[in-house]
Amino acid sequence: DAGVIQSPRHEVTEMGQEVTLRCKPISGHNSLFWYRQTMMRGLELLIYFNNNVPIDDSGMPEDRFSAKMPNASFSTLKIQPSEPRDSAVYFCASSLARGRGARRGREQYFGPGTRLTVT
Amino acid sequence: RKEVEQDPGPFNVPEGATVAFNCTYSNSASQSFFWYRQDCRKEPKLLMSVYSSGNEDGRFTAQLNRASQYISLLIRDSKLSDSATYLCVSTTDSWGKLQFGAGTQVVVTP
Numbered sequence: 455d456a457g458v459i460q461s462p463r464h465e466v467t468e469m470g471q472e473v474t475l476r477c478k479p480i481s482g483h484n485s486l487f488w489y490r491q492t493m494m495r496g497l498e499l500l501i502y503f504n505n506n507v508p509i510d511d512s513g514m515p516e517d518r519f520s521a522k523m524p525n526a527s528f529s530t531l532k533i534q535p536s537e538p539r540d541s542a543v544y545f546c547a548s549s550l551a552r553g554r555g556a557r558r559g560r561e562q563y564f565g566p567g568t569r570l571t572v573t
Numbered sequence: 574r575k576e577v578e579q580d581p582g583p584f585n586v587p588e589g590a591t592v593a594f595n596c597t598y599s600n601s602a603s604q605s606f607f608w609y610r611q612d613c614r615k616e617p618k619l620l621m622s623v624y625s626s627g628n629e630d631g632r633f634t635a636q637l638n639r640a641s642q643y644i645s646l647l648i649r650d651s652k653l654s655d656s657a658t659y660l661c662v663s664t665t666d667s668w669g670k671l672q673f674g675a676g677t678q679v680v681v682t683p
Contacts, residue, residue: 485669496675497617497660504668545616551669560605560669564616 456480458565460546466571472534475568478527479548487562488521488531489545497545503529504551536572543567576600577674579661584679586651593647594677596661603663603672606637606644610657611676617660620646651681 459478467473479486487502501511503523511521518537523529533540547562579596586592598606606623621628623635623644634647644663648655661674 487669487671497673499670502668502670509668510670549669560664560671561607561619561622562669562671563619567616 458546458548458563460544460565460568462568463566464569464571466573467536468573469537470535471572472532473536473540473570473572475531475544475546475570477529477531477546477565479529479546480563481527483548483550483563484526485549485551485562486523486529487547487549488529489547489564490542491545491567492542500531533570536570538572541570541572543569574599575674576672577661577663579674579677581675582678582680584677586648586655586679586681588651588653588681588683590651591647591649592651592679593645594659594679595643595645596674596677597641597643598661598663598672599642600663600665600672601642602665603642605664606635607662607671608633608635608644608646609660609662609673611660612657617673620659648679651679653681653683655679656681 461476485504488500491497500513501521506523521531545567547564549562608620609617610620611617621630627636632649636645658676658678660676662671
């Protein structure tokens with residue numbers, strides 16, 4: 455079975471440029487999560503969607519960051535303009551959320567990540 | 574204070590030995606718990622869910638103590654391939670939002 459797919463795997467860009475990261479969740483999953491990981495801050499949740507609708511974007515660091523999920527099989531995370539402090543590994547994860555009270559189906563499956571370097 | 578706290582380690586473990594470590598969670602409403610492992614420069618991968626009665630998966634045993642709000646992971650007969658960072662995870666969110674700890678590093682030595 456195909457897992458979560460992310461592209462590109464590596465991105466090197468100059469400060470001020472726009473960066474777009476892409477994610478294809480596992481087919482049938484209804485929740486999608488964007489994370490950022492750095493040595494200093496660990497794994498941080500940026501935003502997550504359920505049924506393509508953003509549920510919580512409180513982790514998005516600032517207005518330079520935006521995320522969309524136009525359909526169930528695709529999401530993008532955009533940084534414009536990028537800054538050196540945005541350098542990190544960005545992970546996308548998906549899960550099958552079964553709604554309030556459900557105990558099963560909350561495991562998240564991560565993509566391989568995009569390693570972003572902003573110079 | 575982070576919602577999930579872990580000892581960062583490293584725990585240096587001789588091959589074949591047993592290692593155990595805990596994590597604590599602060600939200601008493603947490604419903605589900607997991608252990609993930611993350612290898613260097615790789616994505617986190619689900620290791621196992623943690624059930625109220627405790628559960629085992631091969632050499633791995635997870636326990637949940639709701640009264641003291643901690644979960645534990647025990648690894649028996651450690652293998653070199655067990656070297657990784659182990660992430661403790663809790664959730665209260667119906668839509669699957671997870672709270673990750675910072676991870677416990679385990680290094681298994683020959």
